[in-house]
Amino acid sequence: MVGNPNVGKTSLLNALTGGDFSVGNFPGVTVEKKEGKGLIDGKAVTFVDLPGIYSFEAENLDEKVARDYLEKEKPDLILNVVNALNLERNLYLTLQLTKFCIPMVIALNMIDEAEKERIRIDAKKLSEIIGVPVVKTSAVKGVGIEELKREILRGGSVPKVFSGDLQDIIRMAEKIAREIKVVEELEKPEIDEVLDEVFMDTHLGIPIFLSFMWMMFMFTYSVAQPLNDLLSFCFDTLASYIASFDGWFFSLLGDGVVAGVGSVLSFVPNIAFLFLFLSLLELSGYMPRAVFLVDGFMFRFGLNGRSVIPLIMGFGCNVPAILATRSIEDRKVRIATALINPFMSCSARLPIYVLFAGIFFPRTGSVVIMSMYVIGVLIALISALILRKTLLKGESEFIIELPPYMLPNFKELWLMTWSRTKHFIQKAGTVILAMSVVVWYITTYPGGGIEESYAAMLGKAIQPLFSPMGWSWELVLALISGFVAKEVVVATIGVLNIDIPSVMAPHQAFAYMLFTLLYMPCIATIAVIRAEIGTKWTVFAVLFSFSVAYAMALIATGVGMWL
Amino acid sequence: MRWYSVILFIITLTAGLVELFEGLKGETALQLVPSDVLGGLVLLVISAVFFRGVTHEEHDAFLGFGSIMLAIFSVLYILVFLANGLDAWIVGDEWELLNDLRIEMVLLPLAVPGLVLLNRARKTLPP
Numbered sequence: 304m305v306g307n308p309n310v311g312k313t314s315l316l317n318a319l320t321g322g323d324f325s326v327g328n329f330p331g332v333t334v335e336k337k338e339g340k341g342l343i344d345g346k347a348v349t350f351v352d353l354p355g356i357y358s359f360e361a362e363n364l365d366e367k368v369a370r371d372y373l374e375k376e377k378p379d380l381i382l383n384v385v386n387a388l389n390l391e392r393n394l395y396l397t398l399q400l401t402k403f404c405i406p407m408v409i410a411l412n413m414i415d416e417a418e419k420e421r422i423r424i425d426a427k428k429l430s431e432i433i434g435v436p437v438v439k440t441s442a443v444k445g446v447g448i449e450e451l452k453r454e455i456l457r458g459g460s461v462p463k464v465f466s467g468d469l470q471d472i473i474r475m476a477e478k479i480a481r482e483i484k485v486v487e488e489l490e491k492p493e494i495d496e497v498l499d500e501v502f503m504d505t506h507l508g509i510p511i512f513l514s515f516m517w518m519m520f521m522f523t524y525s526v527a528q529p530l531n532d533l534l535s536f537c538f539d540t541l542a543s544y545i546a547s548f549d550g551w552f553f554s555l556l557g558d559g560v561v562a563g564v565g566s567v568l569s570f571v572p573n574i575a576f577l578f579l580f581l582s583l584l585e586l587s588g589y590m591p592r593a594v595f596l597v598d599g600f601m602f603r604f605g606l607n608g609r610s611v612i613p614l615i616m617g618f619g620c621n622v623p624a625i626l627a628t629r630s631i632e633d634r635k636v637r638i639a640t641a642l643i644n645p646f647m648s649c650s651a652r653l654p655i656y657v658l659f660a661g662i663f664f665p666r667t668g669s670v671v672i673m674s675m676y677v678i679g680v681l682i683a684l685i686s687a688l689i690l691r692k693t694l695l696k697g698e699s700e701f702i703i704e705l706p707p708y709m710l711p712n713f714k715e716l717w718l719m720t721w722s723r724t725k726h727f728i729q730k731a732g733t734v735i736l737a738m739s740v741v742v743w744y745i746t747t748y749p750g751g752g753i754e755e756s757y758a759a760m761l762g763k764a765i766q767p768l769f770s771p772m773g774w775s776w777e778l779v780l781a782l783i784s785g786f787v788a789k790e791v792v793v794a795t796i797g798v799l800n801i802d803i804p805s806v807m808a809p810h811q812a813f814a815y816m817l818f819t820l821l822y823m824p825c826i827a828t829i830a831v832i833r834a835e836i837g838t839k840w841t842v843f844a845v846l847f848s849f850s851v852a853y854a855m856a857l858i859a860t861g862v863g864m865w866l
Numbered sequence: 867m868r869w870y871s872v873i874l875f876i877i878t879l880t881a882g883l884v885e886l887f888e889g890l891k892g893e894t895a896l897q898l899v900p901s902d903v904l905g906g907l908v909l910l911v912i913s914a915v916f917f918r919g920v921t922h923e924e925h926d927a928f929l930g931f932g933s934i935m936l937a938i939f940s941v942l943y944i945l946v947f948l949a950n951g952l953d954a955w956i957v958g959d960e961w962e963l964l965n966d967l968r969i970e971m972v973l974l975p976l977a978v979p980g981l982v983l984l985n986r987a988r989k990t991l992p993p
Contacts, residue, residue: 497927507918510911514935517904518942526945529952536956 305369305400306384307393308355309591309706311412313337314442314715315384316352319452322718337722343452351378357392359399360469364634373403380459381407382451387417387424387439388707390480397433398465398472406459407435410451415441416707425483432479434463443712495708502589508596515584515593516615523577523619530572538565559743563787564736568728570622570827575724577616577623581630582719586711595705604684605691607633610640614683617647618676621828625835626723635695638836639687642844645824646683646851648676651789655819658793663809671813675820682821682851742787758783772818772860773811777801782818788825810863814856821852868920870979871929875916877976878936881969882909898969909970912936926983933980940974947971 304312320339337352353372354365373381383400385393400407411426430437436454440447465475502508538561546557584590598608609631616624625644631637656675660668691697745757753759762780769779778801785792796803807815823829823845833841884899885906912935919928947966954961 497924498931500922500924501915501927501931504918507911507914510914511935514908514911517908518938521942521946526942526949529949529956532953533956 304350304352304382304384305373305396306355307357307386307389307396309588310355310384310386310393311442312352312355312384313719314712315382315410315412315440315451316350317715317718318442318445318448319348319350319455322714341452343456346456348455350382351376356396358396363632365632373405378405380455381405382455383407383409384412385409386706387411387414387422388420390424390484391477394476394479395473398476401433401462401464402466404461404464407433407462408451408454408459409433409435409437410447411437411439412442413707414439415444415446421486423485425485429479429483432463432482435460443709443715498708499592499705502592503596512593512596515589516612519577519580519584520615520619522580523573523616523623527572527576531569534569534572535565538562538569541565554747555740555743558747559740560736563740563742570620571724571728573620574623574626575720577627578723579716579720581612581627582716582723583711585630586709586716586719588706588708591705604687605636605695606640606687607631607636610636610687613640613644614647614680617644617649619650621645621647621649621824622831625828625831628835633697635691635697638840639690639695641832641836642690642840642847643683643686645828645844645848646679646686646821648679648820649789649824651824652819654793655789656816658796659803659812659816662803663807663812671816675816678817678855679820682855686847686851742784746784772814772856773807774815775801775806778806778815782822785819786823786826788827789819792819808863810860810866813863814859817859818852818856821848821855823848867929867979867983868925871916871920871925871932874929874932874936874976874980875913875920877973878909878913878916881973882906882913885909885969898967898972900965900968902968905968905970908939912939929980930984933977933984936970936973937977937981940970940977943968943970944974 304316306312316337316339320341336354339350339352341348341350351372353369356366356369359366359370372378381400381403383397385397397409409429411424411429414424417424424439426437426439436457436459438447438451438454440451442448465472467475502511504511542557542561542565544557545553545561547553548557581590584593593612594608596608597611601607601610610628612630613624613627616627621644624647625641628637628641628644631640652675653672656672657668660671664671742758745761746753748757749755759776759780762776762783765783766774766776766779777796781792781795781801784795803812829841829845832844881899883906885902887906888899888901889903889906891901912932915928915932915935919925919932922928947968950966951961951963953959
C-alpha cells in the first residue's frame with residue numbers, strides 16, 4: 304500500500320484485513336511498518352503498508368525505505384491510495400509509481416469527503432489515462448471495499464509508464480487532475496476554513512496549541528495515575544511475595560525481575576493514554592496545523608515543528624516522549640530530538656528537587672524547582688543547535704499537508720493506540736529485564752546489606768570522580784541507583800539514612816539537583832533511545848548527558864563556592 | 867450571540883486571573899478556584915478566544931471553538947477528579963473531595979450553547 308501521508312492507508316488496511324494487522328519496523332531502520340493479512344474469497348492476501356511519502360526522490364528515510372521495498376521485494380500488486388480531495392499532489396506520486404512496472408490498483412479514497420465538498424471525479428477516465436483499475440472508496444464508511452477486494456484478486460494491471468523530470472511529472476499530474484475533476488460552487492464557507500480562522504490565528508494559535516499540550520499532559524499523567532498506581536501496587540505486592548521465599552532464585556525473581564520489569568510495565572497506562580491522545584490529534588486533522596504553527600520557532604534551533612510534542616511530553620516522562628519522536632520524518636531531526644529529550648525534566652525527578660529544595664531553600668523552593676525546568680529546556684535547545692551544526696548537520700525541511708478536519712472513528716482510534724502500545728511493551732521490556740537482573744545482583748551481593756554490596760563498592764570506587772562537588776559515596780550510590788528509576792534516588796537516600804544537611808552545603812545541593820536533571824533519566828529511557836535511534840547513538844546519548852551533567856554540576860559548585 | 871461571548875469572556879477571564887494569582891502566591895483563597903498557574907493560563911487563553919470572537923466576522927467559529935475548549939477542559943478536570951478518588955481508594959489514602967472540585971467543572975453547562983451553534987454550522991465533518 305503506497306500513498307501520501309494522511310490519505311487513509313491505515314483505515315483502508317483496517318477495512319481490508321478486519322483489523323488483523325501488526326506494527327513493527329522495517330529491517331535495520333526505525334521506520335514503522337504495518338503488515339496485515341486478509342482473506343478475499345478464501346485466498347490469503349498479505350498487505351504491507353509502506354510509510355506515507357510524497358515522492359521517490361529519497362531525500363528522507365521514509366522515501367528510501369519505500370523505494371527499496373518496491374525495488375527489492377517486488378510485491379505482486381501496488382495498491383496506490385489516493386486522497387480524492389487533493390488529486391494533484393497525490394497523482395504526482397502515482398505517476399512516479401508507474402516506473403516500477405508493477406501491477407497496480409488505485410483506491411480513490413475519502414470519496415465521501417470529496418462529494419461533500421462538491422468534487423466529482425471521473426474514475427473511469429483516470430483508469431484509461433493511467434491504465435490501471437480505479438476504485439472509489441471511503442475506508443471509514445466502508446464504501447467500495449468489496450469492489451476493491453475484487454480488483455485486488457484480479458491482480459490489477461501494469462500501468463502505462465510516465466517518464467520525465469520533476470517538472471514534467473508535476474505538469475502531467477496537474478493536467479490529469481484538471482481533466483478528471485469537476486468542482487461545484489459551494490454556497491457556504493467550509494467549516495475547515497472557519498476552524499482554521501481560530502486554530503491558525505496569528506495571536507491565538509500557539510497559546511491554543513500549548514493549552515492542548517497541557518491537556519495532553521494532564522490526560523496522560525493525572526487521569527492515568529490510578530491505573531499506574533494499581534499496576535505498581537500489583538507488581539510490588541507480587542515482587543514482595545515472591546522475594547519472601549528463601550533462596551537466591553526467589554530473590555532474583557522477586558526483587559530483580561518482577562520489581563524491575565514491573566516498574567516499566569506500570570508505565571503502560573501512561574503510554575496508552577499518550578498514544579490515544581496523539582492518535583486523536585492526528586486523526587482529527589489538528590496535528591499538522593499545530594506542527595506548522597511552532598515550526599518557525601523550532602527552526603532556529605535546527606529542529607522543526609514536529610519536535611515540540613515529544614519535548615513537551617518529556618516533562619511528564621521521557622520514555623513515551625522519545626517514542627513520540629517517531630512522528631518526525633527527517634532522520635537527523637528525529638535523532639536530535641531523541642538525544643535532547645532526556646534534558647526535559649521528567650516527573651520522576653521532582654521528588655528529588657522537592658527533597659533538596661525543602662531542606663536547603665525553604666523560602667524560595669518553588670523558584671529553585673522551576674529553575675530546574677527552565678535550565679533543562681535551555682540546555683536541550685542549545686544542545687540541539689550544537690548537534691545540528693556538527694554531528695547532525697543538515698537543513699531542517701519538511702513538507703506538510705493540512706488535511707481536512709475529521710471526527711475520529713472510534714475503531715481506528717483504538718487500533719492505532721493498541722498497535723503502538725503493544726510495540727512499546729515488546730521493545731522496551733527486553734533491555735529492562737536484563738538491567739533489572741544486573742542491578743539486583745550488585746545491590747544484593749556479596750551480602751551484609753546494601754552498605755556491603757557491590758553497588759556500595761562501586762559507589763565508593765566512583766566517589767573520587769565526584770569529589771570536586773564534595774558529594775559523599777552514599778549520595779553517589781543514590782545517583783547510580785537512579786539509573787533504574789529516578790524515584791529510587793530518594794528511596795536510596797532513605798534506606799541509607801543519609802543526614803543530608805550535615806553532608807552538604809546549599810550550593811552542593813543545587814549542583815546535585817542539576818546533575819539529577821541532566822544525566823540519563825533511567826534504564827527505560829536508554830532502552831527506548833536504543834529502540835528508536837540505535838545502539839551507537841544510545842552510547843553517545845549516555846556519555847553526552849553525563850558530560851553535560853558533570854560540567855554543569857561542577858560549574859554550579861564552583862560558582863557557589865565563589866559566592 | 868455576541869453578548870453570550872462577552873459573558874463567557876468575563877467569567878473565564880475572572881476565574882483564570884484568580885487561579886493564576888493564587889498559583890503565584892501559592893495559596894488557595896476560594897474553594898472552587900484552586901491555586902494553579904497553568905490552569906489559570908489555560909482559562910485566560912479560552913477567555914481570549916471568546917474575546918477575539920466578539921469583534922471578528924467569523925464570530926460563531928470563535929464562540930464555538932472556545933466552547934469546545936471549555937467543554938474539553940471541563941470533562942478533563944472531571945476525569946481528574948474521578949481519577950483522584952479512585953487513586954485514593956487504590957493507595958488507601960484519604961480523599962479530600964472538596965479540595966479536588968474546581969470551577970472548570972461547573973462551567974461545563976455554559977459551553978452547551980456554543981457547541982449547539984457549532985453543530986448547526988457543521989458541513990463537512992463526517993459523523
